[in-house]
Amino acid sequence: MIRTEVSIAGVSLKNPVITASGTFGSGAEFSEFYSLDELGGVVTKGVANVPWPGNPVPRITETSSGMLNAIGLQNPGIDVFIDRDIPFLKKYDTKIIVNVCGRTEEDYCEVVRRLKDQDMDMLEINVSCPNVKEGGIAFGQDPRALQHITERVKKEASLPVIMKLSPNVTDIAEMARAAEAGGADAVSLINTLTGMKIDIYRRTFALANRTGGLSGPAIKPVAVRMVYQASHAVKIPVIGMGGITCAEDAIEFMMAGASAVAVGTANFMNPYAAPEIVRGICEFMESQGIRDINEIIGAAG
Amino acid sequence: MKYYENCRLLSQREIFPGIFDMTLETEHIAENARPGQFIMLYCNDGRKILPRPISICGADPDTGHLRLVYRVTGKGTGTEEFSRTPEGTVLRAEGPLGNGFDTDRSEKENIMIVGGGVGIPPMLFTAGSLRSGKTIVLGFRSGTFLADEFEKYGRVYISTEDGSAGTKGNVLDVIKTLEDRPDRIYACGPAPMLRALSSWAEENGIPCYISLEERMACGIGACLACVCRSAGTDPHTNVKNKRVCSDGPVFLSTEVLL
Numbered sequence: 001m002i003r004t005e006v007s008i009a010g011v012s013l014k015n016p017v018i019t020a021s022g023t024f025g026s027g028a029e030f031s032e033f034y035s036l037d038e039l040g041g042v043v044t045k046g047v048a049n050v051p052w053p054g055n056p057v058p059r060i061t062e063t064s065s066g067m068l069n070a071i072g073l074q075n076p077g078i079d080v081f082i083d084r085d086i087p088f089l090k091k092y093d094t095k096i097i098v099n100v101c102g103r104t105e106e107d108y109c110e111v112v113r114r115l116k117d118q119d120m121d122m123l124e125i126n127v128s129c130p131n132v133k134e135g136g137i138a139f140g141q142d143p144r145a146l147q148h149i150t151e152r153v154k155k156e157a158s159l160p161v162i163m164k165l166s167p168n169v170t171d172i173a174e175m176a177r178a179a180e181a182g183g184a185d186a187v188s189l190i191n192t193l194t195g196m197k198i199d200i201y202r203r204t205f206a207l208a209n210r211t212g213g214l215s216g217p218a219i220k221p222v223a224v225r226m227v228y229q230a231s232h233a234v235k236i237p238v239i240g241m242g243g244i245t246c247a248e249d250a251i252e253f254m255m256a257g258a259s260a261v262a263v264g265t266a267n268f269m270n271p272y273a274a275p276e277i278v279r280g281i282c283e284f285m286e287s288q289g290i291r292d293i294n295e296i297i298g299a300a301g
Numbered sequence: 302m303k304y305y306e307n308c309r310l311l312s313q314r315e316i317f318p319g320i321f322d323m324t325l326e327t328e329h330i331a332e333n334a335r336p337g338q339f340i341m342l343y344c345n346d347g348r349k350i351l352p353r354p355i356s357i358c359g360a361d362p363d364t365g366h367l368r369l370v371y372r373v374t375g376k377g378t379g380t381e382e383f384s385r386t387p388e389g390t391v392l393r394a395e396g397p398l399g400n401g402f403d404t405d406r407s408e409k410e411n412i413m414i415v416g417g418g419v420g421i422p423p424m425l426f427t428a429g430s431l432r433s434g435k436t437i438v439l440g441f442r443s444g445t446f447l448a449d450e451f452e453k454y455g456r457v458y459i460s461t462e463d464g465s466a467g468t469k470g471n472v473l474d475v476i477k478t479l480e481d482r483p484d485r486i487y488a489c490g491p492a493p494m495l496r497a498l499s500s501w502a503e504e505n506g507i508p509c510y511i512s513l514e515e516r517m518a519c520g521i522g523a524c525l526a527c528v529c530r531s532a533g534t535d536p537h538t539n540v541k542n543k544r545v546c547s548d549g550p551v552f553l554s555t556e557v558l559l
Binding site for chain 1: 302303305343347348349350351352375379393395515516517518519521522523524525526527528529537538539540541542547
């Protein structure tokens, strides 16, 4: 019998596979393909205090082994989210991790306060979205701003707080330490890398927002390196993500130091990607004689 | 119900420069497909990670055969890969997706079917599924494709921008000359065509249903990439936009802002 359970800040996930925010909505669309019970957790699309309309289209474009997106954190606002999405997810035996976005520190805090009495498991604070002008990444590229917003959110929160870090920084270890110093219970990384694509026939930008966030297999080596550096810089757990498309990728992140992994862009490459990765991890453990998944966390050294 | 399955490419040929006619053998997709719906077709080149949305031109529920007529969008694109894929190759597809046109209409109604360019293929499936009387208007840039296949479903009018077939001009130049008023319009084509057609239909008080296109990632309503602007606040998104893939691709023209 193999053990796939991992623990993040006292929350036990039946397996280390969760979804990456923004690629999975609140799970309803993917629940037409498989039961969300199969996942360790669902991380919902970022939600703000009020509805956000997002950016103009085109919002996505493909790049070699990757994609750029500039959705702009379109979301229905916290009221609709609480009324509709949390009750939907409660039907499943999986952990609910709500991703929170905002323009100001107070916006984030308002959402966190609204979620105080909700039946859910963790908060993920998105301070790393490259596609909105205000808020988002502004908090995620300056260690002092990151520590400050982490402290404020932690004061309001009744659940464990995961700070989602941006890879668009010089020193990821410093950012992870800032989140830990602010009281974060965990960090997740990486969010997307800022990129650009030009449509050479139209002589203009492929995305209406001009820049977008790069995700997919193209960014995986960068993500593995940053997960390794962050996990060596802090004592809190690290959730790894960035281009995971198969169980072998997920195991690589865990050996680099991740206690759990998130599947994002791969959901677009195959709607069954996340549960297939769960099964693939079990097969790998059986074939390698690994009895407890926790044995491989940070196994690379 | 949506399916994600391996499909065998049964046949493919270029029916017009850059326009390919492909038949796939599907397990469930063809059986469940409705006119106006689309599939996501995945590339076998692993560097092309996103599936391509392609409208359904025909579906045979008995054989499971799914017909796709699509345009190659350029050098090095996913559609170019599809066009070079040999018969017998397995391609992954997800579908059927989207809402489609309402084809459960009375035979007393007259429905105008309008297709422009690569928006024509889904209108063939739609025309073939309607009991109603049909007037069919097809617009092309230069030369025609699929037009003859529409003839068994109703009177076909053609426009070409260069006058190489039918009326010289666009579909609206043809429609304005027709005497019979349709009860409703079903259309798919480029945005300028849909914009002009929608405003003509609104001026004349004719309900006009249009199929939209947008860049998509997930195809099922999760990623919010393919939104269009909507006239009112959408109940799902809670803002003034709708998801083309799952709320559409077919919308009543007055619901959306083109």
